[in-house]
Amino acid sequence: MDYSRIAPMMTHLWAPMAAVTSAWQGKYNAQIAVAISAASIVPGKPRVAIKIQKRNLTHDLIYKSDGFAINFLSTDQLDLISAFGLVSGRDTEKLSHVPYRLGPSGSPVLKSCWGYMDCRVVNALDGGDLTCFLGDVLEGDTLGETGDQPGHDKGPLWWRDAQRQLPPELIDEWNQKIAQEREFSAESMDNIDFTPWTSRS
């Protein structure tokens, strides 16, 4: 199948850019994610689903803590793409210079973001290369535009817009990272583990 034939549909199936955070036993981390979708039609019981690649530290923290927070970036938070997306939490403490508090799930909620949802995992699905976590939204708020002079809210940050504003060397670095992630996914996405999430060790 020629991917370019389905690409126009796929572009509509990703979410705005978010810093997905989690914490476990004193380790806090954040990564960039766009595989986020709504999973409930009941306003009194909101749910979301996020897909996180297995080799990421954030994946392990969510898997162990059953908690995560989705912090949608504001259009003026381009700097967080490299701070959270281009380094590994195994090498550095990514949140050391970013103000946050802990939400009810125990996950870091950024003080500055377009909007956040703090969530508790209720079930999870193995996709071989990734885990899809289904989570109850415990707490959330849309803060709107951040920065010193907020005007008309520009909405959350989308990758297509970020891409136009980031310096070329950063785009190169991002593409190299994605290429590595694709390699990992291509090798592992057929190795699906059907063990129930509740019986994980």
Place this chain on the structure above:
Amino acid sequence: MDYSRIAPMMTHLWAPMAAVTSAWQGKYNAQIAVAISAASIVPGKPRVAIKIQKRNLTHDLIYKSDGFAINFLSTDQLDLISAFGLVSGRDTEKLSHVPYRLGPSGSPVLKSCWGYMDCRVVNALDGGDLTCFLGDVLEGDTLGETGDQPGHDKGPLWWRDAQRQLPPELIDEWNQKIAQEREFSAESMDNIDFTPWTSRS
């Protein structure tokens, strides 16, 4: 939690309107769905995830056949919202007046739509009220605008735009249907079955 505080984020986490189809043992069906998301970063192995409420006939057909097709509606296919979304396939043969062929998964692929992806289920997650199906895309194409005089492609149909064009009585009917679905979901979304998808009967 006040849902209105997270509603601006949630509006970005739904997909364009699609007719999700499936077939099993001579029964063919279609329903409207917007809980569709991308699930692969590998162009050579595209995947999607869809969430389908358990009480829908399409759910049973997907569950039994392991196949489904996502047919994104074009902006001139408002009529399919009521044809597929406001009646049950248990009462009528919804596809009797709609031209289709069978895709490689055995699911009906609409001859007229903005774009389609025919998929085979590789894993599934129980959400209590719904099942989230993870599927490999076997075949797909973006056809663009349908109709007799296609001009500049208007993209797929979004609910926010459909809502402005549908007659008020149809919107009322739709809202009544959603109210019933919400009731079902609210009652069942905590009853999550952790049995692996592979051991389903």
